[in-house]
Amino acid sequence: MDLLKEVGNARSIGIAGHMRPDGDCAGSCLALYRYLSQIKKEAQIDLYLEPIADKLQITEDSLRVKQENVEGRIYDVFISLDSGSIDRLGFAEEYFKNSIKTINIDHHISNTNFGQVNYVAHDASSTCEVLYELMEKEYIDLTIAKALYMGIIHDTGVFKHSNTTRRTMEIAGALIEKGVPFSDMIDNTFYRKDYHQNQVLGRCLLESILLLKGKCIVSCVSRKMMEFYEVQSADLDGIVDQLRITKGVEVAILIYEADIHEYKVSLRSNGIVDVRKIAVYFGGGGHIMAAGCTMRGTLHDVFNNLTPHIEYQLENKEGTGAGL
Structure with a gap:
């Protein structure tokens, strides 16, 4: 062009x-x-x-x-x-x-x-x-x-x-x-992160949980937590990438509460799982190894809707291993 x-x-x-x-x-x-x-x-x-x-x-x-x-x-x-x-x-x-x-x-x-x-x-x-x-x-x-x-x-x-x-x-x-x-x-x-960004990063790492036999790691940030640490959504940059490099993990998920029953979801993959497919399914988009979407419902709804898609790809090894 x-x-x-x-x-x-x-x-x-x-x-x-x-x-x-x-x-x-x-x-x-x-x-x-x-x-x-x-x-x-x-x-x-x-x-x-x-x-x-x-x-x-x-x-x-x-x-x-x-x-x-x-x-x-x-x-x-x-x-x-x-x-x-x-x-x-x-x-x-x-x-x-x-x-x-x-x-x-x-x-x-x-x-x-x-x-x-x-x-x-x-x-x-x-x-x-x-x-x-x-x-x-x-x-x-x-x-x-x-x-x-x-x-x-x-x-x-x-x-x-x-x-x-x-x-x-x-x-x-x-x-x-x-x-x-x-x-x-x-x-x-x-x-570089400021003091508050480092604090919320530490909190997310501390409260993260492993799912799907340790292949998936998830952390959540509530509105109350963001207010407590005096951070905005932009201050959460890099957290999901830090989660992704956890040993044994194939998919990392960071979920933060944007509004009542509305959550922003960031997905990162180490190659086996094509997270773009998952994000597109829920109305979002992105790349094979980095994608995101907005989901509505309770936090448990978000977990329960996401994990079957990840589990299916892990079991069938659908990810291409290609880059972003």
């Missing part, structure tokens, strides 16, 4: 990513916003995202993110990034639907191709990797490079997931050559 040709002479361009933006979502949106702002200087360019976690606000463009929903606003072109389906755009869904031309750029295998123009590279590690390939390289400055690098390290787990390819490493190297402070960025956006 020729990105600049698809954007054409648009006078107004909207950009949005999925709800609860993670590193790849925030990185790709910030990178594309800066890229188009440099090239399409006469166009109005607006970036819409739900609040970005402080640690992911690595460029000054983070301050330009909009969260309002203005009725009747129509864009010449609206670009969705890192969203597997249109409903994942949240409040920006209406902007996308009402725009004259829509472009969908992603890497999720579960993407529903909901744009008029769709560019979904299933073999890419991240949407930031996809964007790098679509960008004219002379326009990639340090600000864009930092945003792209952040997305790549977050969706590859700092290059440890099996979605990391030779091309991923080549792109990361090219971004480092732009001056990306890669060591600090990895620490600050991926590993």
Whole structure:
């Protein structure tokens, strides 16, 4: 796809990513916003995202993110990034639907191709990797490079997931050559936690339970617990990955209470179980080894509905062992 040709002479361009933006979502949106702002200087360019976690606000463009929903606003072109389906755009869904031309750029295998123009590279590690390939390289400055690098390290787990390819490493190297402070960025956006985040992590590890003969580990976070530790949902990042590396575990699950009888579920696999299939079954999405969904009912309902799907795959060894 020729990105600049698809954007054409648009006078107004909207950009949005999925709800609860993670590193790849925030990185790709910030990178594309800066890229188009440099090239399409006469166009109005607006970036819409739900609040970005402080640690992911690595460029000054983070301050330009909009969260309002203005009725009747129509864009010449609206670009969705890192969203597997249109409903994942949240409040920006209406902007996308009402725009004259829509472009969908992603890497999720579960993407529903909901744009008029769709560019979904299933073999890419991240949407930031996809964007790098679509960008004219002379326009990639340090600000864009930092945003792209952040997305790549977050969706590859700092290059440890099996979605990391030779091309991923080549792109990361090219971004480092732009001056990306890669060591600090990895620490600050991926590993570093504040005191409250460490406390809730410890609580989740302490109260985790093993299921299915030790092949599955689960931990839950209630609203009361989040209030006690003064944390938000974004502060739970990384907990499910820490659970996943428990010896003998094939699937890790983190469940947190979002509302009365409503739970957000994060799933991670070590290869045998395709957690994307499970998440899609319950209306969510993601990757083979990292996925999520929203489930309703009691906490016991969530447990009882999830575990048969995991048990079935464990018994039939359906997972591919492929990467994210």
